[in-house]
Amino acid sequence: MTMKATGYQALISRFSLQAVPPHCCSWIYGKSERLTQQDDDSVEEYYSLRYDPGDGWQAELGFALRHEGVELGILAAFFAVLEPEDLVSWINTSPTGRYTRLAWYLYELLTGTRLSLPDLEQGNYVAVLDPVAYYCMPGFRVRRQRVLDNLLGVRDWCPTVRRTRNLDNFAAQDLAGKAAERLRRYPESLLTRASTYLYTRETKSSFALEQLEPDTRRAAVFVALLRQAGTRSFLSQEALVQLQRSIVDARYADDSYRHDQNYVGESLGPNRELVHYVPPRPQELEALMDGWIAACSKMVDSDVDPVVTAAVEGFGFVFLHPFGDGNGRIHRFLIHHVLARRGFFPPGLIFPVSAAMLRNRRHYDEILERYSRAFMPWIDYILDDRGAMTVRNDTGAFYRYPDLTLQAEALYGFVRDTIDRELVAELDFLVAYDAVKRRMVTVVDMPDRRADLFIRLCLQGKGRLYKTRRDQFPELTDNELERLESIVSEEMIRLPDSGS
Numbered sequence: 001m002t003m004k005a006t007g008y009q010a011l012i013s014r015f016s017l018q019a020v021p022p023h024c025c026s027w028i029y030g031k032s033e034r035l036t037q038q039d040d041d042s043v044e045e046y047y048s049l050r051y052d053p054g055d056g057w058q059a060e061l062g063f064a065l066r067h068e069g070v071e072l073g074i075l076a077a078f079f080a081v082l083e084p085e086d087l088v089s090w091i092n093t094s095p096t097g098r099y100t101r102l103a104w105y106l107y108e109l110l111t112g113t114r115l116s117l118p119d120l121e122q123g124n125y126v127a128v129l130d131p132v133a134y135y136c137m138p139g140f141r142v143r144r145q146r147v148l149d150n151l152l153g154v155r156d157w158c159p160t161v162r163r164t165r166n167l168d169n170f171a172a173q174d175l176a177g178k179a180a181e182r183l184r185r186y187p188e189s190l191l192t193r194a195s196t197y198l199y200t201r202e203t204k205s206s207f208a209l210e211q212l213e214p215d216t217r218r219a220a221v222f223v224a225l226l227r228q229a230g231t232r233s234f235l236s237q238e239a240l241v242q243l244q245r246s247i248v249d250a251r252y253a254d255d256s257y258r259h260d261q262n263y264v265g266e267s268l269g270p271n272r273e274l275v276h277y278v279p280p281r282p283q284e285l286e287a288l289m290d291g292w293i294a295a296c297s298k299m300v301d302s303d304v305d306p307v308v309t310a311a312v313e314g315f316g317f318v319f320l321h322p323f324g325d326g327n328g329r330i331h332r333f334l335i336h337h338v339l340a341r342r343g344f345f346p347p348g349l350i351f352p353v354s355a356a357m358l359r360n361r362r363h364y365d366e367i368l369e370r371y372s373r374a375f376m377p378w379i380d381y382i383l384d385d386r387g388a389m390t391v392r393n394d395t396g397a398f399y400r401y402p403d404l405t406l407q408a409e410a411l412y413g414f415v416r417d418t419i420d421r422e423l424v425a426e427l428d429f430l431v432a433y434d435a436v437k438r439r440m441v442t443v444v445d446m447p448d449r450r451a452d453l454f455i456r457l458c459l460q461g462k463g464r465l466y467k468t469r470r471d472q473f474p475e476l477t478d479n480e481l482e483r484l485e486s487i488v489s490e491e492m493i494r495l496p497d498s499g500s
Helices: 008-015 055-067 072-081 084-093 098-111 165-172 175-183 188-208 214-227 237-247 281-301 308-318 329-340 353-359 361-373 394-401 405-441 449-460 478-490
Strands: 003-006 024-029 037-039 041-048 141-142 147-149 264-267 271-277 380-384 389-391
Touching: 003 008, 003 084, 003 188, 008 024, 008 072, 024 271, 055 098, 055 214, 055 405, 072 098, 072 394, 072 405, 084 098, 098 147, 098 353, 141 271, 175 389, 175 405, 188 214, 188 329, 188 353, 214 237, 237 329, 271 380, 281 308, 281 353, 281 394, 308 329, 308 361, 308 405, 353 405, 361 405, 405 449, 405 478
Parallel strands: 024 041
Antiparallel strands: 003 024, 037 041, 141 147, 264 271, 380 389
């Protein structure tokens, strides 16, 4: 069967554009019915011949905007090679048309170049993004093209998040309300006790995702930072630098955004580096970070879904990788910061999302890798014998317009798993722990430290003390030991993660 590519993929092919492939690839084929094939992160649409827009770029651009949505990265690459006069000629064929106006506005926004066209004086305002298909800002009116700019970001950094079935399903679950309802089952005193553990659990998990073990001081500093989440703004270079300096070893603290090219990889031996991800070049970084700050500042107090907002801020930051060290921990901190600021969890509590990421490490790594997989082949870099990297081509466009839909879906999944497993497990653990200690007193009134040690060692043995541990309690009779073991087993071994 003969098929013809159309829309964005036709523009990429015709103009040899270096751009991340579109989420939706469209084909014209010879059957009468329309077919859709979809997997986790892409869609193939098959249209009948009556949808064939023709062969010119004008037809392909119009088809793309009408049927495939707004792909800012592809449009930016296309507009960079298109002669402005050619676009003006096409717009003049229908200056008030929806898609010509959209192309006109996006050209001027993405290139910073004003076309030789007069402002429109009539016509309804049309939205840049379809609110049914995308998460959008309320937007502002642009009189020149009579469009409503409801993009999430700005020219220097503008993410998109598509409204998918997965995201709609997550939003319908009202996870914040679900968590609040579950928390109401526990006394306030228990929640206060749990909060300290949850902050510590999040800290240890965040460091563990980078295969780090924080010392007592660094752990305490990170816990203190987590307690500040949502209380002040971190959306400035100065605040981010202070944040980075507070969580990394002083020898690797930065005074500004990085001036060297960093990368994410692993060593396979001398002069053998496996590079997984190359962030923006230092000379491109400041403008990108300014754009990220502007976009996040727009979103943080908006009506955009709080988990989607947290995904944009957190994952957007880590993909820009503005510091030499600590980017991952800051990325996860920013997720908590947004959720706290938007009131997603109660004051004084934290949901240990990093624990869910650590438990699902493969999925977390895959979500990070998927972002770069499409453009890494185009990054022209060299590594010297010291492992220092130099990127030899202009790469800024690959980072400027990210589609963060998959990252938003993944974060929602981590948040759900945290509420369903990490949070409730810890609270139930404390309830059971209290019940164990109340029952233990009926056997022997042990000092708290001795009782805590007994419970901990008993949990390590899945409800029984290892023989090598029994001699740590010489004051107990065999009968008392067995009765205490039974209490721990009955109350706590049935719990998930009972030894955590």
